[in-house]
Amino acid sequence: xxxxxRNRPFVAELPSTLVEELSLLLGERFTQSPxxxxxxxxxxxxxxxxxxxxxxxxxxxxxxxxxLRACSAHRVPVIPFGAGSSLEGHVLAVHGGIALDxxxxxxILEIDVEDxxxxxxxxxxxxxxxxxxxxxxxxFPIDPGADASLxxxxxxxxxxxxxxxxxxMRENVLALEVVLADGRVLRTGTRAKKSSAGYDxxxxxxxxxxxxxxxxxxxxxxxxxxxxxxxxxxxxxxxEEAVQxxxxxxxxxxxxxxxxFVDEVCVRALNGYSKTNLVEAPTLxxxxxxxxxxxxxxxxxxxxxxxxxxxxxxxWAIKPEERNRLWEARHNALYAAxxxxxxxxxxxxxxxxxxxxxAEAVTRSRAAIDASGFIAGIAGHVGDGNFHVVILLDPTNxxxxxxxxxxxxxxxxxxQSLGGTCxxxxxxxxxxxxxxxxxxxxxxxxxxxxIKHALDPFGILNPGKVLP
Amino acid sequence: xxxxxRNRPFVAELPSTLVEELSLLLGERFTQSPxxxxxxxxxxxxxxxxxxxxxxxxxxxxxxxxxLRACSAHRVPVIPFGAGSSLEGHVLAVHGGIALDxxxxxxILEIDVEDxxxxxxxxxxxxxxxxxxxxxxxxFPIDPGADASLxxxxxxxxxxxxxxxxxxMRENVLALEVVLADGRVLRTGTRAKKSSAGYDxxxxxxxxxxxxxxxxxxxxxxxxxxxxxxxxxxxxxxxEEAVQxxxxxxxxxxxxxxxxFVDEVCVRALNGYSKTNLVEAPTLxxxxxxxxxxxxxxxxxxxxxxxxxxxxxxxWAIKPEERNRLWEARHNALYAAxxxxxxxxxxxxxxxxxxxxxAEAVTRSRAAIDASGFIAGIAGHVGDGNFHVVILLDPTNxxxxxxxxxxxxxxxxxxQSLGGTCxxxxxxxxxxxxxxxxxxxxxxxxxxxxIKHALDPFGILNPGKVLP
Numbered sequence: 001x002x003x004x005x006r007n008r009p010f011v012a013e014l015p016s017t018l019v020e021e022l023s024l025l026l027g028e029r030f031t032q033s034p035x036x037x038x039x040x041x042x043x044x045x046x047x048x049x050x051x052x053x054x055x056x057x058x059x060x061x062x063x064x065x066x067x068l069r070a071c072s073a074h075r076v077p078v079i080p081f082g083a084g085s086s087l088e089g090h091v092l093a094v095h096g097g098i099a100l101d102x103x104x105x106x107x108i109l110e111i112d113v114e115d116x117x118x119x120x121x122x123x124x125x126x127x128x129x130x131x132x133x134x135x136x137x138x139x140f141p142i143d144p145g146a147d148a149s150l151x152x153x154x155x156x157x158x159x160x161x162x163x164x165x166x167x168x169m170r171e172n173v174l175a176l177e178v179v180l181a182d183g184r185v186l187r188t189g190t191r192a193k194k195s196s197a198g199y200d201x202x203x204x205x206x207x208x209x210x211x212x213x214x215x216x217x218x219x220x221x222x223x224x225x226x227x228x229x230x231x232x233x234x235x236x237x238x239x240e241e242a243v244q245x246x247x248x249x250x251x252x253x254x255x256x257x258x259x260x261f262v263d264e265v266c267v268r269a270l271n272g273y274s275k276t277n278l279v280e281a282p283t284l285x286x287x288x289x290x291x292x293x294x295x296x297x298x299x300x301x302x303x304x305x306x307x308x309x310x311x312x313x314x315x316w317a318i319k320p321e322e323r324n325r326l327w328e329a330r331h332n333a334l335y336a337a338x339x340x341x342x343x344x345x346x347x348x349x350x351x352x353x354x355x356x357x358x359a360e361a362v363t364r365s366r367a368a369i370d371a372s373g374f375i376a377g378i379a380g381h382v383g384d385g386n387f388h389v390v391i392l393l394d395p396t397n398x399x400x401x402x403x404x405x406x407x408x409x410x411x412x413x414x415x416q417s418l419g420g421t422c423x424x425x426x427x428x429x430x431x432x433x434x435x436x437x438x439x440x441x442x443x444x445x446x447x448x449x450x451i452k453h454a455l456d457p458f459g460i461l462n463p464g465k466v467l468p
Numbered sequence: 469x470x471x472x473x474r475n476r477p478f479v480a481e482l483p484s485t486l487v488e489e490l491s492l493l494l495g496e497r498f499t500q501s502p503x504x505x506x507x508x509x510x511x512x513x514x515x516x517x518x519x520x521x522x523x524x525x526x527x528x529x530x531x532x533x534x535x536l537r538a539c540s541a542h543r544v545p546v547i548p549f550g551a552g553s554s555l556e557g558h559v560l561a562v563h564g565g566i567a568l569d570x571x572x573x574x575x576i577l578e579i580d581v582e583d584x585x586x587x588x589x590x591x592x593x594x595x596x597x598x599x600x601x602x603x604x605x606x607x608f609p610i611d612p613g614a615d616a617s618l619x620x621x622x623x624x625x626x627x628x629x630x631x632x633x634x635x636x637m638r639e640n641v642l643a644l645e646v647v648l649a650d651g652r653v654l655r656t657g658t659r660a661k662k663s664s665a666g667y668d669x670x671x672x673x674x675x676x677x678x679x680x681x682x683x684x685x686x687x688x689x690x691x692x693x694x695x696x697x698x699x700x701x702x703x704x705x706x707x708e709e710a711v712q713x714x715x716x717x718x719x720x721x722x723x724x725x726x727x728x729f730v731d732e733v734c735v736r737a738l739n740g741y742s743k744t745n746l747v748e749a750p751t752l753x754x755x756x757x758x759x760x761x762x763x764x765x766x767x768x769x770x771x772x773x774x775x776x777x778x779x780x781x782x783x784w785a786i787k788p789e790e791r792n793r794l795w796e797a798r799h800n801a802l803y804a805a806x807x808x809x810x811x812x813x814x815x816x817x818x819x820x821x822x823x824x825x826x827a828e829a830v831t832r833s834r835a836a837i838d839a840s841g842f843i844a845g846i847a848g849h850v851g852d853g854n855f856h857v858v859i860l861l862d863p864t865n866x867x868x869x870x871x872x873x874x875x876x877x878x879x880x881x882x883x884q885s886l887g888g889t890c891x892x893x894x895x896x897x898x899x900x901x902x903x904x905x906x907x908x909x910x911x912x913x914x915x916x917x918x919i920k921h922a923l924d925p926f927g928i929l930n931p932g933k934v935l936p
Contacts, residue, residue: 114715114823117822157663159662167639168662170662170671171635180915187911187912188908190887190889190907191821192852192887192889193823193852193854194627194636194638194820194892195892196625196675196893197896197903197904197907197908198675198908198916198934198935199676200625200638200672200675201912203638204671207664207667207668212667223721224720226721227721247582251584252692253694253695255723294762294765297761352660352663353659353660354580354659354660354661355583384660385660385661386660416658419658419660420658421658421663422665425662425664427664428666436666440656440665440669441654443654444656444666447922451667454915454921455918466667
């Protein structure tokens, strides 16, 4: 075994030859300006800033390849950077190095309506893609809340409110073009909907968090816009009753578009932030999709299940503006929560459990929160068994950070003990590497390391993330 | 670089110390009996027999681990063996070695109705799993035609007629327990429906064709049984019209349960073999699933689309026995085709193309067949763009084999030129390795090789398959 340095290069200063080389390559698009570096030193996580020593605003695949070849030669870390909306410190330059800013690679290369797919560069955000799809009858459903870049969403295997019906990035990325650490360009997948041709490299890169390669083209699946939509909000007497309603809905095979849980703390925050008048109780947000008849049928089934669990008061929103207002409120949950304690930052937990254990996971997590004394709302994509506890903390108070991290660890332990995972959609990033070890086991970590080493022998790609 | 032998061990005779060691380990369950070896030397492909030098009937994970450790030490190939229903020579011992017969590992370890999953050993076949699910309201949808083992289906990323609605093994395997080449036991995935925790090792092993590890436990997703089912058969004036009907059905977002195409040659074979009276024309088989209302709606939409394309005569089968008879006929397509030419074997092509190119792919494939002079029917899972040309040949005639292989290559070239893949569900096995190289490119092959080498440095696991 070589030393730890091979896998975790650390640079305090960039070699001057590398700086010259990259300045020649990128001109003013390679910068060591402290302001620009500072801007690339943080994301939406609570981790302290770690600015890179330089930022490269790349515009072409060939530039990325040349940059990676140069950084491989100099053993300098490269950290892919998209919208900066990571909640797990993915973009922090914890080992120094260069932020590879992909936001200028923002072209939508192709929209193929017949085959229901789009080919985009990594800097395209999901909202821009959906705006471009206007009028085609198609949409791209994956929606992590933030207007994240497709590159970042692919890297973290993102999902969100629509995943219960449309799957996650895992199911919705068809093919990738990736620049490897040594500058070679890899293409994975085809345009065919399914394939048994060799190892599933596409899925290996989806969720690799910038540690195995840099995406330059992403082919995503699109879906027909639902004929009709209807949204409903239903308060429940207890979180168990709300969660049980979700479990039975899923088990009945109802193809709900979305089903989201927010607890009373969260509802209070939403009411304050989005000026809604929701009952402050454990609440489910539903979206139903399909033809008029199909929606009627879904609603009948779900209303009957909800009624059995004390969920009587369906507040309906049929018109687009009402629906949007409702879902906008749900989408702003993180920001709404932050407004409960001005100046605070949040740690958002991200556990996901088998649906039969969801009520237990949420109840035990709530008990842990209450014992901790933190203010924290619970909101989640409960149709998938995934929920977030948004723990508010003062980012200047080390004691609070430690306390919040301990609470997060407790909540992860609860999920893992119930057969679940430490992260449903945010990724491992910096803070969950030890949780990953516990969840996956030493053999899995060894296999991941062996793959990492095979593809990035000098460990220059986003070091300090994913692997413990 | 070391020599080619490292990656492709070849043994003419097993080392006597290994034979002793494995006899001690397995007793009579380790055998060199020529009859048993011969039985493990072929599958349902047209490739010539390649019997192993021994067969190990394993019953426990620990036996597999011990066997793999011993075979690693001796550099002796190990070929996992399930139902033997591969169409691509996956189980042939082309480099000699030991067939690892997993059929005795056939326990259904758990059926979890609430979480809609089952944990099985690799030797459980899909029919046995579904029989065990009787009365639970759930089923396991993946159906490759043959009563394959779940281990083999996981290894080839199998799918079949239900994939258009339920996905393939890729979407339906939640977690795996795998013994690696060096005997270590790897666990991948959790019971949570989604996860962003590290590299997607589950998906790496699904479709690895026995070359990366041996499955010992497979956790699969189950689905609620549809409330109602209805089946219909519709003949069309031309294959273009039939295929266009499928394209528009998919684009309209109709959640069809299954939609299968069979051409007139295939219909003739089905009529002869299954005593059906279908019109000998390009034909679609539909299955609709859901509530009564939802099925009515689906049928209305599809009937309107079909009518525009000259598909007027919907023959309905509502009662279970009629439906089963109909689908049984479709399922027997391969055997029906073989009956067209007694004594023949078949090469089944397996291309899959983006759906917009499906009509072109099928038409050009039909032209290639007609020019070749072979008898060959076309049947396919057209909702996914996947179709099979079943080329009948005399397995004792080398000229015919060469001709059929050339025709297969032509059909693959057509699919790849249209953005498709050489295999939608059968896998690469022995015969498609050069097609994989052309499809995936040298960099992808290098990456696959690097992963293979990282996990199986001595190349003992199913050598001569997948990688060119």
